[in-house]
Amino acid sequence: MDKDKKGLTTSWGAPVGDNQNSMTAGSRGPTLIQDVHLLEKLAHFNRERVPERVVHAKGAGAHGYFEVTNDLSSFTKADFLSEVGKRTPVFTRFSTVAGELGSADTVRDPRGFAVKFYTEAGNYDLVGNNTPVFFIRDAIKFPDFIHTQKRDPKTHLKNPTAVWDFWSLSPESLHQVTILMSDRGIPATFRHMHGFGSHTFKWVNNKGEAVWVKYHFKTEQGIKNLAPDTAAEIAGVNPDYHTEDLFNAIEQGDFPSWKLCVQIMPLEDADTYRFDPFDVTKVWSQKDYPLIEVGRMVLDRNPDNYFAEVEQATFSPGSFVPGVEASPDKMLQGRLFAYADAHRYRVGTNHNLLPINRPQSGVSHYQRDGQMRSDNNGGGSVYYEPNSFGGPEESPQHKLASFEVTGSAGSMAYSHDDHYTQAGDLYRLMSKEEQARLIENIVGAMKPVARDDIKIRQIGHFLKADAELGSRIAEGLGLTEQIDFK
Incomplete structure (x- = not known):
């Protein structure tokens, strides 16, 4: 054997003598249970698929960077936005919403648009869609809504009656339904669509001053969409059309890019604006709150391994960094729990230890144990807080900004009901x-x-x-x- 060629080993590192023939009792005899290499291969193969995402199962991803082009440090202390020219590594995942892992890319469906910023203060996940609004505005309706988008439990077929029954009984969906049924309901590629944080978030600066903010990623490739007949034809011929397009564009050096802009609203305007600014089924007029350029995102590197990087990537809208906080958006509030909990179920409680999710800033905390713990589990360091042994401590300067809460506790609807x-x-x-x-x-x-x-x-x-x-x-x-x- 070529001395520079690596020998095949088992998962525990022992050399494999024969990878073509299982051990049997004679040439025709039954397979021996002592063939541990065979058993390990089959057992691992049976477990190669983690559960697919309940929503956004089919997706593609790429690495790149975000570069600041406009100084907005007067509005936020977020370190990755601190100075013009600063670059932060990112990983972005695009997806359809309702389909399974094997579904076609070119269906009429919103597209997920999730960006993980590997900042010096930890990971910041911006988890949105290619639309600025959503179908519902309270997370309590989300499981029911997604049930209508999935398969009927009796026929195992998509059910248009369930879809339109739910929408017709949920008039807040009308804005998103109109967008979905428009030309933009089927993007030509992932590269030729905008992205949005969709929700309202809060930015806080070094003085503790806060504003409300919405994110807009504007494609620099231009908007392109597919006609329904063309999309249906492509779905039959190449169901992975969007995945292939993104990979090939980056592989050929045609790096897709987006300009990131924000709308900024003073806190006090939330009480007087003609639409509830925390209602994710509504937009803020750009005449009232013009777009302000923040920076530019470029995707310039394909994943080396789809499973390790795209399938195991976990995004949560609750992964904030100092300078970015949640708003009272009811849909966002539910997602702060649901997304991270989905990752704990699907990938494991230690999903943030995986290379694709691991903060480049490092971590210091007291979480220990759990399945798939892939580091030294804290070694022999102190494992509780507070302690007298010099363990990591809280940073009071990073306490979340306070906000006023009024009213009675109860199951409350939004006060604004103009869905038309x-x-x-x-x-x-x-x-x-x-x-x-x-x-x-x-x-x-x-x-x-x-x-x-x-x-x-x-x-x-x-x-x-x-x-x-x-x-x-x-x-x-x-x-x-x-x-x-x-």
Whole structure:
């Protein structure tokens, strides 16, 4: 054997003498249980798949960097935004929402847009979508919503009746539904779509002064979308089309990039703005709060191993760094728990020890033990706090900014219930051709719904957003005579 060529070993490091033939009792005899190399290979193979993500199961990812281009340190003390020209490594994962691991990339579905910033103060995860809003605004509705997007437990098929039944009974979904059914519902590639933090967050500066903030990643490749017929054809020919496109673009040196901008709202405006600024089904008008450039994200390196880096990457909107905090957004508040808990179940309680998730800043804490502990488990160091042995201590300068809370505890709804203005404004901003395609997409998606009363209820929401939009959908579904247009 070539002396420079490495010999095959078992997982415990012992040399393997034969990797082609299992041990048997004679040439035809049964396999011997003492063939521990065979047993280990089969046992490991049976366990090679971790549970897929409940949502965002199908995705692609890439490494890159974020570079600050505008000094916003007066608004936030976040170290990775501290000076123009500063670069921070990032890992970004794009995904569809509802499909399984083997599903097609080119379906009509929101796209996940998650960025992990490996900052000097720990990892900061910005976990959003390619849309600025979402279907619901309270996390208590999320399991029910996702159930409608998954497979029917009886037929194991997608169920349009469940989808539109839920949406028609949840009018807050109308804005996102309008976006989803528009041209932007099927991006041409991951490179040709915007990304959004979607939620409202809080920025805090070194003086303890705070503002509300929304994130916008603007693609520098330009927006491109797929026509439904083209998307369906691609889904049949190459279901991994978006994954392949991202990998090949980076491999060929055509590095995709996005400009990061933010909208900033003074804290006091939250009490007087015409929409609740923490309602994730609504946007802030850019006329009221213009986009401010922050920096530029470039993806320039493909993963070396998909499973280790893309599949085992874990993102949580609760992974904050000093200078960035949560807002009262009810959907965000639920995600602060749900995402990290999903990773503890799917990848393991020590998922942040994996190389793709490990903070480059290092960690100092008292968490010990648990499955898949891959470091020295703290060695013999002190394992509790407070202690008298010089263990890591809290940093009072990094305490979260306080905020005022008022009212009675209870199951409270948002006080603003205008679910129609922004959806109608979006429709009226579209060209005639875009409007026609939107209506065609909605009609096509609603035709399979089993009950007319569900269709009629949903048409009622479209009518409230824009009378023309609703009437054209009713006409397309053949339900004009059953609709009260008053």
